Amino acid sequence: MIHEVIVTCRSQEGEDQIAPMGVVWRQGEVVIAPFRPSRTLDNILGGECAVINYCDDVRVFAGCLTGRYDWPLVEAEQVDAPRLVDALAHSEVRLLRVEEDQVRPRLICKPVYQANHRPFQGFNRAQSAVLELAILVSRLERLPAEKIDAEIAYLTIAIDKTAGEREREAWDWLMARVEAFQKQKEDAV
Ligand SMILES: Cc1cc2nc3c(=O)[nH]c(=O)nc-3n(C[C@H](O)[C@H](O)[C@H](O)COP(=O)(O)O)c2cc1C
Incomplete structure (x- = not known):
């Protein structure tokens, strides 16, 4: 584990x-x-x-x-x-x-x-979604574009339904990184 x-x-x-x-x-x-x-x-x-x-x-x-x-x-x-x-x-x-x-x-x-230091507040789907996106961002170079799009579409559901401010902010930082990567790839074509 x-x-x-x-x-x-x-x-x-x-x-x-x-x-x-x-x-x-x-x-x-x-x-x-x-x-x-x-x-x-x-x-x-x-x-x-x-x-x-x-x-x-x-x-x-x-x-x-x-x-x-x-x-x-x-x-x-x-x-x-x-x-x-x-x-x-x-x-x-x-x-x-x-x-x-x-x-x-x-x-x-x-x-x-x-x-x-503080009590565990329970599981939160948006936190898991941010972690998944973080891992995806750390592998952008190695993943097919369709897989990136499909994973983000799925993870967005948890963000929309369950995120608080911290999770939204973290998500936005990572999405900016994904978008910059995708733009760089388009510009290179
Ligand atoms: C959720 C998550 C788990 C990670 N796990 C590892 C890991 O086990 N080993 C690793 O080398 N990098 C891992 N990374 C990536 C590192 O955090 C990242 O490459 C970092 O810059 C490494 O810093 P360092 O130079 O001190 O190793 C992970 C990233 C995320 C988002």
Whole structure:
């Protein structure tokens, strides 16, 4: 089972990094799997720690894919990394070992501290739709145009019926990216 989270970490030079990642929990350990090249990978290898943020503000996911990285951060409690202020909960983790891979190494980490900050509000279809569109945006180059159009048509239903302001804003950022990509492709023809 893959959980879509926001991973925050810090470089050896003290620069904070924030990235959506899909993580897998395996017997009390969490696996973070960044594709090379990756700042998250470099930072976790360097600092041997990170924070897994459980966040229902989908603007953070959409923002990181569209150049908006300025989300409020505070220091984690037990590791040298920041955490998202607006996360519902977070886990601070330390690197245990690395499963090497040329394309996508696996960073096996163990939680050392966890905290809850806000209650989970229940599932929201528009939030899921934004996440799906974010993943689609991260693969635009590799997907056929008809698939992109068909998926967006389907996901739009959940946005129209169930979105709040945050979800609409996130959706609009991602759609602007899709439209710019489509225009660029048309202009190239
Ligand atoms: C929902 C979601 C899940 C993602 N999961 C991963 C992942 O598991 N591994 C990865 O390398 N990139 C993943 N990405 C893409 C990264 O967030 C994106 O490429 C980011 O810029 C990587 O930053 P980095 O240079 O610190 O690795 C995901 C994106 C989204 C929207």
